[in-house]
Amino acid sequence: DRRNEGTKFGNIGNAYSDLGDKRKAIEYYEKARKIANEIGDRRNEGIWFGNIGTAYSALGAVRKTIEYYGKAYGIALEIGDKRCEGTWLGNLGNAYHNLGKREKAIGYYEKALKIAQEIGDKRNEGGIFGNLGSAYRNLGEARKAVACYEKALVIAQEIGDRHGEGVWLGGLGNVCRDINEIEKAVEYYSKALKI
Numbered sequence: 001d002r003r004n005e006g007t008k009f010g011n012i013g014n015a016y017s018d019l020g021d022k023r024k025a026i027e028y029y030e031k032a033r034k035i036a037n038e039i040g041d042r043r044n045e046g047i048w049f050g051n052i053g054t055a056y057s058a059l060g061a062v063r064k065t066i067e068y069y070g071k072a073y074g075i076a077l078e079i080g081d082k083r084c085e086g087t088w089l090g091n092l093g094n095a096y097h098n099l100g101k102r103e104k105a106i107g108y109y110e111k112a113l114k115i116a117q118e119i120g121d122k123r124n125e126g127g128i129f130g131n132l133g134s135a136y137r138n139l140g141e142a143r144k145a146v147a148c149y150e151k152a153l154v155i156a157q158e159i160g161d162r163h164g165e166g167v168w169l170g171g172l173g174n175v176c177r178d179i180n181e182i183e184k185a186v187e188y189y190s191k192a193l194k195i
Contacts, residue, residue, distance in 0.1 A: 003044075006035030010048055013055075022055040029055065043084075046075030050088055057095065065095045086115035090128055093135075102135045109135065126155030130168050137175050145175045166195035 013028030033048035035041075053068030073088035075081075093108030109132045116125040133148035149171040156164035173188035 002035055002039045003041060006032045006039070006041070006044065006048075009035065010044075010051070013048075013051060017051075017055060017058075022058045026052055026055045042075050042079050043081060046072045046079070046081070046084060046088075049075065050084070050091070053091065053095075057091075057098075062095055062099050066092060069095060082115055082119050083121065086112045086119070086121065086124060089115065090124065090131065093128075093131060097131070097135055097138075102139050105135050106132060122155055122159050123161065126152045126159070126161065126164055126168075129155065130164070130171060133168070133171050133175075137171070137178065140178075142175050142179045146172065149175065162195050166192045169195070 009028050010032035013025045013032060016022075016028060017025035029048045029051045033045055033052070036045035036048060049068050050072035053065045053072060056062075056064040056068060069088050069092045073085060073092065076084035076088055089108050089112035093105045093112060095105075096102075096108060097105035109128050113125060113128045113132070115121075116128055129148045130152035133145045133152060136142075136145035136148060149168050153165060153168040153172070156162075156168055169188045169192035173185045173192065176182070176185035176188060
């Protein structure tokens with residue numbers, strides 16, 4: 001049962017990832033990916049590529065992260081898996097953001113946002129708006145950052161995501177501090193702290 005064998009390798013990879021041993025996780029994800037490739041299971045091959053990318057991200061290997069997320073995205077595109085396509089686009093945006101390539105990150109975020117909205121994935125839509133807010137903040141575009149953080153905040157409140165709500169309130173506080181609106185920043189930070 002090759003499919004199940006691959007799944008078990010991947011699950012062991014997930015466990016090692018949870019333990020913080022990302023290199024060992026990559027080893028098992030790669031075994032799972034090879035089996036998926038051998039049996040023609042493109043969907044799972046893409047997922048294992050993505051998990052490898054996430055492990056490399058945790059190791060700070062951004063170039064490897066981009067390589068593996070790119071492979072995962074390519075497979076999602078090929079098989080028409082919109083949810084995974086949006087996920088890997090968003091993750092590519094995060095990787096480019098971590099490289100300091102904010103404009104490129106924004107391009108990936110906007111593509112991921114379009115997919116999230118198209119398929120009705122509110123949780124990812126909110127997260128992408130928040131990531132866009134962070135990218136715009138880092139570019140010094142306070143107005144755009146605030147608009148994105150506010151959209152992320154509204155979605156977090158709509159879906160009952162208290163953690164996300166706190167994160168986006170903190171993001172709004174950061175932008176207000178950047179533009180020297182300290183009283184507003186304190187207000188946002190206080191709301192985030194309460195959550």
